[in-house]
Amino acid sequence: MKIGVLSDIHEGINRKRTGENILPIIQNWIDTNKPDVFIIAGDISAKPQKALTLLKQLRQACSPTKILFVHGNHDVYDESSVNAYETLLQFPGNLGNGVVKLNKDWVVIGDGGWYDYSYGLPEYTTDDFKKGTFRDFTWPDKTYAHWSESDQDVTDRYIRKLSYWLEKHRNQNIIMVTHFVPFSRFVEVKNDPGWDFFNAMQGSSVFGDLAKQYNIKKYIFGHVHKRYHEQCNGMEIICNPLGYYPHEWTTGSAEEEIASAIKMITI
Ligand SMILES: [Fe+2]
Ligand SMILES: [Fe+2]
Known part of the structure; x- marks a missing residue:
């Protein structure tokens, strides 16, 4: 079974900046390479309704391929991120709806996740991270995402949900997916407090702990715009x-960049 993987498509920004239609390029890639499953690990767009529209469009255009998705932070930018989360569950391939069985041995378990400041620098307090402002820059989620609970409580909710599913499927081969980062080594430390301060908002080490505890075979994540x-x-x-585009791309062409970003794995 072939599984295509991609995250952080940021359709709107990349379409406007490149002047190219990003989604049909992804559709073409899927048509040509024919993965059985295509997993999008969050940040497809900047609003839940837009994300939902794009996902439905992709599913319709690439019907032989099963499209799976977890939300990113940008996908829940809304007056109510809880409502945004619910809206995105309308997409049947959203892993937040439940475990997806690929065959008798393999399952996919995931959800977008959030962050609990576990990668934050020790010299700052929880209150500092809660405000999310360093010098004159405020982490955009603080302005555009609106949960009714603290970041830690939001993260805990995901952890409880994922733990439940992982426990139920512990004897199977598991592909785990979150948008946020599960292991600290994928959080870039630049020894520049203007950057490192915001590492608090990159993920949770508990996702990584769960992955180890349940012997996850493959872990897919996004959020950090660096490929691993x-x-x-x-x-x-x-x-x-x-x-x-352009500073995080290695080529000037959307088609080439998308082809080089997508990873095809097999099980
Ligand atoms: Fe992103
Ligand atoms: Fe993100």
Whole structure:
């Protein structure tokens, strides 16, 4: 079984900046390469309704391929992120709806997740991260995402949900997916407090702890706009964002960049 993986498509920004229609390029890639499953690990767009429209469009255009999705932070930018989360569950391939069985041995378990400041620098307080402002920059989620609970409580909710599913499927081969980062080594430390302060908003080490505890075979995430693909103690770890044009792209062509960003894995 072939599984295509991509995250951080940021359709609106990349379409406007490149002047190219991003979604049909992804559709073409899927048509040509014919993966059985295509997993999008969050940040497809900047609003839940838009994300839902794009996902439905992709599903219709690529019907032989099963499209799976977890939300990113940008996908829940809304007056109510809880409502945004619910809206996105209308997409049947949203992993927040439940475990997806691929065959008798393999399942996919995931949800977008959030962050609990576990990658934050120790010299700052929880209150500092809660405000999310360093010098004159405020982390955009603080302005555009609106949960009714604290970041830690939001993260805890995901952890409880994922733990429940993982426990139920512990004897199967599991592909785990979150948008947010499960292991601290994928959080870039630049020794510049203007950057490192915001590492608090990159993910939660508990996602990684769960992955180890349940012997996850493959872990897919996004959010950090840097590509990783490695094997570690029997776990294949993939982070392959498209990222923002132009500074995060390695080519000038949307078609080439999308083709180089998508990772095809097999089970
Ligand atoms: Fe992103
Ligand atoms: Fe993100």
